Amino acid sequence: MKWHFTYCIILSLAALVVMQEEVVSTKDKVNTDSSSQKKQVLLAPCQACRLLTNSFKKGMERTSRGKFEGGDALWEESRLRAYADSEIRLVEIQEKLCADEEKASDQCQRSAEEHESLLEEWWFKSKVSHPDIFYFLCIDKLQVCCPENHYGPDCKPCIGGLVNPCNGHGQCKGAGTRKGSGQCRCDPGYTGDFCEQCKIGYYNDTSGDASWQCIKCDKACKGHCREAGPKGCEVCADGYQYSVELGCIDSNECIEMSPHPCKHGTFCVNTIGSYRCVECDKSCDGCKGDGPDMCEKCAKGYTFQEPLCIETKTWQRSLHVEVARYATYLGLCIATFIIFRRSIFIASIIGVFVAVYIGLSEYTVGEWDKRSLIKSVKSLTAL
Ligand SMILES: *[C@@H]1O[C@H](CO)[C@@H](O)[C@H](O)[C@H]1NC(C)=O
Secondary structure, three states, X not given: OHHHHHHHHHHHHHHHHHHHHHHXXXXXXXXXXXXXXXXXXXXXXXXXXXXXXXXXXXXXHHOOOOOOOOOOHHHHHHHHHHHHOOHHHHHHHHHOOOOOOOOOHHHHHHHHHHOHHHHHHHHHHHOOOOOOHHHHHHHHHOXXXXXXXXXXXXXXXXXXXOOOHHHHOEEEOOOOEOOOOOOEEEOOOEEOOOOOEEOOOEEEEOOOOOOOEEEEOOOOEOOOEOOOOHHHEOOEOOXXXXXXXXXXXXXOHHHHOOOOOOOOOEEEEEEOOEEEEEEOOOOEOOEOOOOOOOEOOEOXXXXXXXXXXXXXXXXXXXXXXXXXXXHHHHHHHHHHHHHHHHOHHHHHHHHHHHHHHHHHHHHHHOOOOHHHHHHHHHHHHHO
């Protein structure tokens, strides 16, 4: 009874803790949700105006077919024409203005209110003469944007050209806005006022679809190159050497460097363009490669046993086991021999048992290496 009671208390405490944690975690979730909803970006004036006019255009599309249904076609058509320029339609567009713009809906809403009269002016007076509301509002009236490939307060043409600014390999700074310098911001690999040159480390490739483009030189090159691949280099990068038929190829520092690049206790690994020195296995005192089978000498506390360096302690233990095994066999044989002198019959039975025993135990020892006995004896004498 007493135990049941304690058990009950522990269980209910655990349940309480779990429940509390859940409450806390849902609270966190609610917090992050509401904060992400309120997270709004503040757009630059031209971008904000573009957002507003785009939303307006979407509204026009949404209402383009009116909302009248039924009736005969002729009557409907005339109603639709009347609706197209009506105040009702404008109100319907304005009702949902900025509703879809999640990222900057507040800003969009504010500018919609601010420029309501201009939107009305366009709707009732300028729709025909200025069919593009973006052009009307953002470029002409508010003067926050410029036409395509124009920049700055007076909407000058981009310095890098009007048709294909910056040779198609960069962007005109401030294009489409009343800001910026009109200069080219070149794509990676291009340089020059009009992005008409390849940067150092890039070559002019005329083989592709584009008339020409700048492509990165092979990593075997240092500075300029004439074409793709390690043969196109003008100078080889560090860690590479020139070969007539292959161009710049990786040099194998591990073999070529003299003196040897890695200090004692490490071994050398060649990498593309360089090399690394890697720590030897802990059983080695100097090595030619990775692992206990690549030692030049065994470390202290390790003994060489073809083909590896193994821990001396382990090695001694296995040696003891082996010696004990052979001693047992020897003992059994001697015993059989002693019995043999008394009774040939019993001795032959025991002899069979001994033979089976030795066979079985050798079998279970597993991969039986014939040399291991000789080696054990050799190293024993060496000790
Ligand atoms: C690349 O080559 C083409 C064709 O020869 C040439 O018109 C273009 O100006 C060159 N571009 C560069 C960056 O040298």
